[in-house]
Amino acid sequence: DAGVIQSPRHEVTEMGQEVTLRCKPISGHNSLFWYRQTMMRGLELLIYFNNNVPIDDSGMPEDRFSAKMPNASFSTLKIQPSEPRDSAVYFCASSLHRGSLTEAFFGQGTRLTVV
Amino acid sequence: AQSVTQLGSHVSVSEGALVLLRCNYSSSVPPYLFWYVQYPNQGLQLLLKYTSAATLVKGINGFEAEFKKSETSFHLTKPSAHMSDAAEYFCAVSSSFNDMRFGAGTRLTVKP
Numbered sequence: 001d002a003g004v005i006q007s008p009r010h011e012v013t014e015m016g017q018e019v020t021l022r023c024k025p026i027s028g029h030n031s032l033f034w035y036r037q038t039m040m041r042g043l044e045l046l047i048y049f050n051n052n053v054p055i056d057d058s059g060m061p062e063d064r065f066s067a068k069m070p071n072a073s074f075s076t077l078k079i080q081p082s083e084p085r086d087s088a089v090y091f092c093a094s095s096l097h098r099g100s101l102t103e104a105f106f107g108q109g110t111r112l113t114v115v
Numbered sequence: 116a117q118s119v120t121q122l123g124s125h126v127s128v129s130e131g132a133l134v135l136l137r138c139n140y141s142s143s144v145p146p147y148l149f150w151y152v153q154y155p156n157q158g159l160q161l162l163l164k165y166t167s168a169a170t171l172v173k174g175i176n177g178f179e180a181e182f183k184k185s186e187t188s189f190h191l192t193k194p195s196a197h198m199s200d201a202a203e204y205f206c207a208v209s210s211s212f213n214d215m216r217f218g219a220g221t222r223l224t225v226k227p
Contacts, residue, residue: 004158033215035217042217042218042219042220043159043205043217043219043220045214045215045216045217048214048215055214056214091158091159093158093159093215095215103149103161103164104161104215105161106151106158106159106160107158108157108158109157109158
């Protein structure tokens with residue numbers, strides 16, 4: 001398996017623009033996580049899905065952020081409109097949850113810069 | 116809600132010295148505990164995990180961690196540091212609800 005695939009790897013956009021980050025989890029995994037990493041706040045859990053259903057989105061910072069998982073092989077994180085303080089590295093991770101927990105596998109991340 | 120606290124945002128050791136990275140957790144349910152490593156411009160990679168089996172867990176690259184319920188700790192150790200161990204290390208906690216949350220991270224520097 002190619003692992004968790006995120007695109008794009010780097011994104012530079014202007015304030016006010018819409019940004020869409022994409023994630024393809026590992027085939028067969030049923031849980032998907034979106035994290036944001038900054039120097040100030042570390043690694044924050046934004047939202048996670050089990051079997052394509054959002055379970056906890058309490059980490060989503062504002063209504064400008066939204067995430068979807070239309071099927072088991074694809075998820076998006078959208079920011080509309082974007083602001084400079086959204087600049088961060090966004091990670092997607094997936095795992096197989098079968099009652100007992102297995103570890104999360106991370107993608108390479110998307111480095112977002114909002115100017 | 117669960118959380119982890121990593122004591123020390125930056126740890127520096129000499130090559131060949133003991134590595135000790137500290138992690139304390141808070142959880143209202145039996146926790147699952149993890150240590151991940153992150154190299155520059157990379158995603159996180161699992162070092163080891165505790166899932167209620169043996170309290171002493173061995174991981175990759177010579178690392179191990181011991182779960183101590185009485186101390187709510189899950190410290191990461193390695194007997195002899197290598198230059199290649201320089202990276203950022205994250206402790207994480209999860210429950211059967213699968214909500215994995217990370218500590219702030221500890222940056223390990225290895226001096227020659």
